[in-house]
Amino acid sequence: MFHLLVSRKLNPEFCLEVPTRTCLNAYVKAMSLQKTAQMLAYEGVCQAYVFGPRSILIQQMGFTNLCFFISMDDIEPPFEETYPTLFHNSTARANDKTLFAVDKECELPLIDLARLNFWSFDQWIEEMAEAASQWGFFQVMNHGIPQKVFESMRKEQMKIFHQPFRKKSEQNFMNLSADSYRWGNPKATSLRQFLWSEAFHIPVADISKLEDESINPRSSIGLFATKAANLAERLAEYLAHNLRIKSSYFRDNCLPSSSYLRMNRYPPCPPSFEVLGLIPHTDSDFLTLLYQDHVGGLQLKKDGRWLSVKPNPDVLIVNVGDLFQALSNGVYKSVEHRVVSHPKVERYSVAYFYCPSYEAVIESTENIIKPAIYRKFSFREYKQQIQEDVRATGNKVGLSRFLL
Ligand SMILES: O=C(O)CCC(=O)C(=O)O
Numbered sequence: 001m002f003h004l005l006v007s008r009k010l011n012p013e014f015c016l017e018v019p020t021r022t023c024l025n026a027y028v029k030a031m032s033l034q035k036t037a038q039m040l041a042y043e044g045v046c047q048a049y050v051f052g053p054r055s056i057l058i059q060q061m062g063f064t065n066l067c068f069f070i071s072m073d074d075i076e077p078p079f080e081e082t083y084p085t086l087f088h089n090s091t092a093r094a095n096d097k098t099l100f101a102v103d104k105e106c107e108l109p110l111i112d113l114a115r116l117n118f119w120s121f122d123q124w125i126e127e128m129a130e131a132a133s134q135w136g137f138f139q140v141m142n143h144g145i146p147q148k149v150f151e152s153m154r155k156e157q158m159k160i161f162h163q164p165f166r167k168k169s170e171q172n173f174m175n176l177s178a179d180s181y182r183w184g185n186p187k188a189t190s191l192r193q194f195l196w197s198e199a200f201h202i203p204v205a206d207i208s209k210l211e212d213e214s215i216n217p218r219s220s221i222g223l224f225a226t227k228a229a230n231l232a233e234r235l236a237e238y239l240a241h242n243l244r245i246k247s248s249y250f251r252d253n254c255l256p257s258s259s260y261l262r263m264n265r266y267p268p269c270p271p272s273f274e275v276l277g278l279i280p281h282t283d284s285d286f287l288t289l290l291y292q293d294h295v296g297g298l299q300l301k302k303d304g305r306w307l308s309v310k311p312n313p314d315v316l317i318v319n320v321g322d323l324f325q326a327l328s329n330g331v332y333k334s335v336e337h338r339v340v341s342h343p344k345v346e347r348y349s350v351a352y353f354y355c356p357s358y359e360a361v362i363e364s365t366e367n368i369i370k371p372a373i374y375r376k377f378s379f380r381e382y383k384q385q386i387q388e389d390v391r392a393t394g395n396k397v398g399l400s401r402f403l404l
Pocket residue numbers: 262264278283290292297298337338339348349350351
């Protein structure tokens with residue numbers, strides 16, 4: 001007989017209670033990883049598989065996307081241990097109860113891509129353009145990316161992030177370049193600037209090189225990136241149509257390999273820390289496609305107030321990036337957003353950043369009523385300016401640097 005304890009990483013939708021890592025370690029020592037997995041499956045509500053040399057994957061019966069890993073090694077980045085002065089020195093604490101203040105939960109404008117076949121083209125595009133200019137964010141349904149692509153992407157993400165921290169932070173992990181794995185914020189001087197999250201930021205061009213001896217990340221991630229690239233191009237063309245931008249602009253300037261993919265994981269964050277999962281920022285691309293799980297935590301700024309986005313794993317979130325704001329001469333808005341981590345549950349998201357090649361030139365589309373508000377710049381120049389600003393001030397200044 002064994003005692004069941006609630007795991008810190010327990011998914012709230014997952015009704016099974018599982019042992020903690022320490023408890024599991026004891027079972028594994030006394031029996032074997034295989035026997036422990038069998039024990040966990042004993043109640044018949046879940047299946048448990050041995051995964052890798054030191055972890056077990058647990059999956060709820062009948063729900064392929066409700067699964068999680070229990071790892072015998074520590075998977076969490078050592079946030080508190082590495083930055084003790086930030087977490088345990090009261091003067092560095094944000095000490096600001098308004099940090100997480102939100103006005104309310106909102107549902108983003110919903111664009112149904114299937115309606116394109118029934119509505120008049122102009123009316124349909126108008127709806128999307130209005131969302132891009134009023135909110136900078138919208139959600140799309142019937143987008144053509146099968147749900148199983150998201151499910152396998154999420155499973156892959158869990159496998160990757162549930163590797164021991166020492167492995168994830170190794171040079172060359174999955175054959176990625178050293179700066180792909182990011183956790184916390186080494187430059188933070190207060191908790192307000194810290195990120196309670198970890199991420200893999202991967203150039204799409206590098207996906208084909210991904211490899212690991214225990215996982216096979218290439219196929220799920222590659223499939224997601226290909227589907228996202230097609231959808232992003234389509235959406236960008238619709239939005240451009242409304243502004244009378246040449247429809248081939250995106251095909252001419254964005255190569256499939258010039259975009260990026262970022263896999264985010266937000267470990268549970270103790271409520272005693274006033275720290276965000278991701279600090280307020282805008283995205284430095286044309287469009288971002290974001291797939292998030294059911295946990296929630298994404299917030300965006302609208303009319304000066306923070307709103308929480310109601311999570312819906314059945315849709316894809318789209319947000320306008322800085323480059324589209326510049327190209328549209330300020331008509332479409334690149335809106336600030338951030339993430340609040342959950343106190344008990346880990347959260348996953350994956351963002352596809354639709355970017356041009358470095359040489360692409362972004363020029364505001366002016367008209368008689370509204371002359372250009374931004375000067376012409378190349379994507380390379382934009383990235384370099386951001387890096388310079390972050391180095392000098394710790395913050396991205398962004399588009400305001402390019403105002404005329
Ligand atoms: O995790 C999220 O919901 C947002 C992620 C995001 O904004 C980003 O990666 O730039």
